[in-house]
Amino acid sequence: MYDDEMIPDGGGAAVERSVELAASAQTIWDHVTRGELLGAWMDGDVVIDARRGGAIRMTRPGAPDVWGVVEDITPGHRLQWCWRTDDGLPTMVEIELCPAPGTTTLTVRETLLPWRSIELPPQWTDGGAPSAMLGVARAA
Amino acid sequence: MQAHDIFSALSDPTRLEVLGRLVESGPATATELSASMPITRQAVAKHLAALDAAGLVDRARSGREVIYTFDPAPFEGVLAWMESIGTSWDDRLDRLRNAVE
Numbered sequence: 001m002y003d004d005e006m007i008p009d010g011g012g013a014a015v016e017r018s019v020e021l022a023a024s025a026q027t028i029w030d031h032v033t034r035g036e037l038l039g040a041w042m043d044g045d046v047v048i049d050a051r052r053g054g055a056i057r058m059t060r061p062g063a064p065d066v067w068g069v070v071e072d073i074t075p076g077h078r079l080q081w082c083w084r085t086d087d088g089l090p091t092m093v094e095i096e097l098c099p100a101p102g103t104t105t106l107t108v109r110e111t112l113l114p115w116r117s118i119e120l121p122p123q124w125t126d127g128g129a130p131s132a133m134l135g136v137a138r139a140a
Numbered sequence: 141m142q143a144h145d146i147f148s149a150l151s152d153p154t155r156l157e158v159l160g161r162l163v164e165s166g167p168a169t170a171t172e173l174s175a176s177m178p179i180t181r182q183a184v185a186k187h188l189a190a191l192d193a194a195g196l197v198d199r200a201r202s203g204r205e206v207i208y209t210f211d212p213a214p215f216e217g218v219l220a221w222m223e224s225i226g227t228s229w230d231d232r233l234d235r236l237r238n239a240v241e
Contacts, residue, residue, distance in 0.1 A: 015229065031236060043235065106233070
């Protein structure tokens with residue numbers, strides 16, 4: 001299923017993908033919300049504090065770090081975060097799971113958010129270690 | 141980043157309307173545009189300057205006036221962004237499938 005679209009009214013461009021996976025929603029949810037599992041398929045080192053207001057960071061060799069914040073989470077069902085690259089391009093990523101007997105459909109949508117700045121606490125972006133970042137997120 | 145500039149430029153409804161008129165009715169001056177819109181020539185000129193900064197219009201001087209023409213080239217940047225983001229998600233979802241199935 002492919003569905004790329006331009007949202008009218010000066011909104012952002014969005015890319016959406018949907019896949020049916022022969023795995024339980026719980027297994028996939030673990031791969032979405034646990035940093036080491038998420039990083040394995042996102043192809044980067046990912047640290048995520050999977051709760052509303054938690055931090056997410058992805059580092060990849062040869063690419064700018066991506067920083068963001070978890071904005072919404074419904075355990076086992078839906079995760080939404082916003083992040084921006086060091087280039088300053090903010091996007092929102094939404095991942096939704098829809099379980100069916102024997103399979104789970106995962107839908108991911110990434111939307112450009114040019115009209116909105118994602119304000120991160122400065123200590124998140126000063127290059128501190130991911131563990132330090134999560135410490136900050138928990139304290140906040 | 142180009143996509144960022146484009147959508148910022150289009151985030152104002154009046155500015156979007158100005159661009160829409162150039163797309164539909166062809167090249168026009170600020171005076172011509174303001175004649176068919178409920179805003180002043182100065183306001184139109186301001187919106188045209190913002191569209192120009194985002195590369196969405198071309199300017200050509202004609203006597204004392206400037207003629208503005210819609211330039212679709214920047215949208216190619218947005219389409220390129222969508223294609224590149226789409227390709228990364230395809231690759232990621234392939235890896236996810238290998239991991240969970």
